[in-house]
């Protein structure tokens with residue numbers, strides 16, 4: 001695990017001492033935006049046009065941020081279906097090995113990576129120095145690569161979710177809308193709570209190096225899970241009757257929770273299984289057509305337990321838990337309309 005400083009790889013973990021024992025996540029730096037016609041993004045970001053087979057995603061199957069994009073890619077038909085305009089895939093994918101050790105993420109096929117057929121690199125950080133030979137910052141997945149300009153155009157999953165929701169519709173004919181205009185306010189409000197206290201909350205608890213810091217974040221995490229449990233008692237999905245990006249963003253943390261965060265990150269006040277609504281909700285989403293195939297517990301468990309040697313020095317990966325995510329769920333008791341179509 002490490003970072004690039006002026007294009008040179010340094011094997012060094014986040015400096016929690018500098019922040020009183022807190023894990024402080026760095027903001028993503030590569031923020032260009034893909035739009036249908038190459039116009040700028042919603043906040044004036046430099047735009048690139050959506051084109052078939054021009055962009056490539058570099059992901060980790062273990063990473064909850066990358067997992068969001070794999071789900072969106074699948075549900076938006078960007079993974080491609082044989083016969084769909086003859087496309088294999090509108091956006092291709094390569095995944096790293098589950099182990100993130102002294103060289104960071106790697107494309108070692110003997111350790112479970114798909115390899116990198118596009119650039120043939122061994123290490124994920126090389127994609128960052130191909131993008132900018134003087135790159136300084138953390139080297140993260142998911143990274144969205146443009147084969148035309150030969151660089152990473154975006155390394156922020158929240159941005160990528162929005163681009164995939166909109167930019168490629170004319171190419172795929174897929175009009176599903178995970179961020180409908182009339183639900184944006186509620187989606188943004190839920191996302192902010194989920195991001196700070198749950199998605200990033202598990203990391204803030206798990207990577208804390210001071211007891212009091214850990215306790216503060218673990219309490220805030222479970223208060224937020226309690227809020228989501230209450231919301232899902234009344235609502236089929238987080239924004240009400242429609243399945244939106246807010247659900248994808250919560251799902252990727254929930255699906256890892258009992259297998260990893262509960263033990264490895266010491267987030268153990270309760271399991272998701274102990275929350276009736278969250279447990280049924282996570283099963284409904286897991287069973288949604290196309291989602292289970294994006295979930296890889298082998299990568300998930302091996303990554304966390306075998307990569308963070310400060311937390312789990314032996315690297316032993318727990319055998320359980322038994323999750324039985326295919327069990328029936330009870331969410332039909334609440335009104336739901338599925339995924340909105342754009343008008």
Ligand SMILES: N[C@@H](CCC(=O)N[C@@H](CS)C(=O)NCC(=O)O)C(=O)O
Nearest residue numbers: 063064065138140141142155156157
């Ligand atoms: N804000 C980024 C965060 C991505 C991220 O932190 N990914 C992790 C994997 S789960 C990573 O690559 N970490 C490497 C590091 O921080 O050095 C996003 O959502 O895309």
